[in-house]
Amino acid sequence: MNVASPPAALEPALGDLSPEAFLEDYWQQRPRVIREALPPRSTFSGAPGFTSPLAPEELAGLALEEGVESRLILKEGGAYPWELRHGPFAEDDFRALPEKNWTLLVQAVDQLVPAVGRLLEHFRFLPRWRLDDVMVSYAPEGGGVGAHLDHYDVFLVQGKGQRRWRFSRAPVENEEIVPGLDVRILADFEPDEEVVLEAGDLLYLPPRVAHHGISESEDCMTYSVGLRAPSHAEILAGYARACAEQLTEEDRFADPALDAPPEHVGEISPEAREQVRRVVKRAAADDGAIDRWLGRHATRPPAGEPLLPPGEPPDANEMAAAIRDGQGLRPAPGARLAFFENEDGSATLFAGGEPYDLPPERAFAAALLSDRRRLPPGALAPHLDEDGFPALLARLVADGALELFAPGPEEPP
């Protein structure tokens, strides 16, 4: 594909471990503690030492907002042990909290705070579509969500303060849950390892590894970079739904060839069974439709919120002028981008769950647009004379997938 090489990546969040060694020895296999996983001169703030991009008060501020998914879990001091409360919260809710033993969790903070979104740039050693969101937690001493397991890989980055993690070495096969609680807590948690993480350290856990993190400081903040792993049930149900949407009421079982009464009225005939099998197999044999469903699914905005197209989107000429004027492009809130290349050299770009078919001469745009979180004008300008490229950008902006932005002084060129 005629694509400029990918942008220089930020340092992987792996400390001294190389991405190759991590993928070979730990990824999807076993837990790994990485000290100083994030570069000491943090890309979060540019300040020396690792600095959390958010303060506890700022996280609490997000949890007051409508449309932000937030939870409070009170291990003690609530109406009953392990009480779960859902946001949005009011300031008084926070004032009434006990001193210890609770935690606040806010989902998808990468979408809300650009500096947290930037954290994902340290995970470029994994395909972007597999990264889900960054959940941020705050806990005073003793706070945590209890011993549990997640069904997907997670990188738990310590942002501030200290957290003691206890975790098992291997995935749990059959978990037992404490009955009757608001949260899913393992009844039979037996940790193999114990470690206290400091700001900048990270704990990687493969799916289903039991873990329990307890705050050891009054300012404990943890950034959970969660992976996405669609369940087979989700894949089959989702693809079947997409197939069904293409069909009409006329696409229906029919048996005009039935020319004699059945011998047994209770029998489902071989012909009837074959007809139904054909319907199912036709859908299952359509590789192109399956790939397309995956692209749409992988880039669908989280929580099904539709993208918000701008009021007055620029046309292709205005788009080119804005970029020549120094504006860049970035995914609009909630928009994910991904692509695949087709055998004939064309590419399909997916943005916000919608496919954009790019002929071979414009296929370069697929990787260009989906490889980086922000596209500075310098990355776009060299292509503005290519046929259809400004129009594609204008369409992506009009559909609410990309938005123009004015790069700040720290923006890479």
Ligand code: SIN
């Ligand atoms: C937390 O940040 O307290 C919980 C993260 C997790 O255990 O998955």
Ligand code: CO
């Ligand atoms: Co977890």
